[in-house]
């Protein structure tokens with residue numbers, strides 16, 4: 366088994382000639398938490414969409430767990446264990462917290478949404494769903510409508526529905542965006558917990574979160590890799606500091622214990 370779980374070579378995505386992601390060659394170590402950071406518009410989300418096959422690259426290749434997945438469909442790569450955390454909009458607000466995880470489990474087993482199954486059949490997923498909810502700290506919330514969860518808990522539910530896919534590698538796009546301090550701490554602990562035995566690729570704006578969680582960091586600007594290394598190395602890189610100037614320079618240089 367190779368030490369590298371995911372590798373891209375010359376990954377490029379152009380939108381009408383505009384290079385959103387240009388010549389990105391990434392190597393992600395199996396079992397690591399890898400951060401992808403960079404100013405707004407750097408191409409982080411586009412990268413995620415390329416890796417999970419929601420977008421087809423203009424050029425370049427993607428290898429995951431020993432195979433070329435460049436031509437695959439999103440559902441195929443998800444079945445191989447490369448799963449992107451669902452967006453909040455994909456949480457069904459009128460279903461209970463428990464039902465949301467059940468639907469995700471059912472989708473994992475059945476390969477499609479299937480609302481026509483009887484209640485009794487759905488119940489077979491309850492034990493597993495309850496265990497997943499416990500994993501993400503949502504025990505006690507199972508009968509609440511998902512739409513009524515506080516914001517931070519919604520992200521935890523999103524992670525639970527992602528875990529239902531039994532990911533070998535999880536991609537999280539800004540899991541702490543818009544959160545209070547308390548929620549941020551809870552999500553950091555949660556990401557650390559769910560990263561055990563898997564690989565995590567994390568896009569995150571909060572550099573404290575990045576420094577606390579990530580083993581390796583890739584810095585993107587204007588679609589290209591600017592720097593790579595552990596947090597201490599990239600935070601000291603003058604080009605990285607310059608790229609963040611006017612936006613997050615204070616966080617890079619002062620806010621984080623390096």
Ligand SMILES: Nc1ncnc2c1ncn2[C@@H]1O[C@H](COP(=O)(O)OP(=O)(O)O)[C@@H](O)[C@H]1O
Nearest residue numbers: 380384385403404405406407408409410411412
């Ligand atoms: N579907 C699209 N069509 C045209 N331009 C896009 C599209 N998606 C993203 N972009 C552009 O690509 C660049 C990178 O966007 P994005 O990947 O969302 O950046 P980030 O997630 O780092 O903020 C931005 O300039 C954005 O406007």
Ligand SMILES: [Mg+2]
Nearest residue numbers: 409410411538
């Ligand atoms: Mg983004």
